[in-house]
Amino acid sequence: MSPLLLLSFALQIACCVHVARTGRPLYWVFILLVFSFLAVIIYFIAEILPDLRHNPSARRTVRNLRNRIDPERDRRDAAKLLKASDTPENRRRLAEESLRSGDYAQAAELYEHALKGLYATDPDLMLGLAKAQFGLGDAQKARTTLDALIAANPGFRSADGHLLYARAVEDSGDLASALHEYETVAQGYPGEEARVRYALLLRRDGQLARARDVLQDVLDRSDAAPKYYQREQRDWIEAARRELAVLPRA
Structure with missing residues (x-):
């Protein structure tokens, strides 16, 4: 045949x-x-x-494939739009694309210029700026920006923003506060990253038994989760499995 x-x-x-x-x-x-x-x-x-x-999901797959073929396409399009019309929305879009592509310096500059007037305390813009600052290695500045975000927008909720805050607190050297932030965000974070990072900090703090419990919970939750979730969280699940294998007994 x-x-x-x-x-x-x-x-x-x-x-x-x-x-x-x-x-x-x-x-x-x-x-x-x-x-x-x-x-x-x-x-x-x-x-x-x-x-x-x-x-x-299909649109996301197509977008990811397109980004692999031409990773700068969306950023170029956003830059053209901003050049044609310098509006807050176009500036935001280019900032987001710069952040996605890893150009944290340009992203920070764009967010800083966008945070003016009516948008001076816009929570999404402030969160974007904090992400850019963290990407540039300035955890303390990212923490300060997020503290200002919380003060100006007490009702704002973002799981990714909360995780970023925990990481910024950790990298700024305040381990006790970081443990508290990780414990809080890990309870409702839609993925395993927060729990794995929490376990790593627990191990660093010498709380080996608690770290083991958190890592085991990651594996137990993942085993009971749908296949698509296991695929999406594969890297963090594998990280939990590796850490659990080498974690000393308390």
Whole structure:
């Protein structure tokens, strides 16, 4: 049997399975089996492609693939928009893209210029500035910015912002306060990074039994979690497994 024919069969079967799993009309099965490649193309355009456009996970996958091919595309587009119209939103967008690409110096400059007037205490802008400052290695300045954010916006909530605050406190040398911040953020953080970092600081502080409990909790939670969560958190799960393996008994 030719490779082309095998590919045709494989695509037809895959599409038929998709029809059954997603509850599409069963006439698609007949069309797919009778018209081969042409039916596969039509089915993809008519039924699969619209789902991909409206599926956040699929859009994220496409965006990540595009960023791997041309990682500076979004940043260039944001720079063009800012050049054409210097608005707070365009400045914010370029700052976010600079932050994403690791250009913390430009991101910090953009955020600082954006934090003026009506936006002087904008929590998202202040959080972005703190991320840029932390990326530049200035944990104390990032902590100061986050303290100002909290004072100006007491109702603002951000899991990533809270984790950044814990890291800034740790890197500024205030381990007791950092332990408190990590313990708090680890309780509701949507991922395993906060818990793993908390365990690492517990080990550094000599609290080996507590560190072991936190790491074991990471593994237990992950084992019971859906597969997509395990894939997303794979790096932190593996980090927890490695740390637990070498952690001395208390």
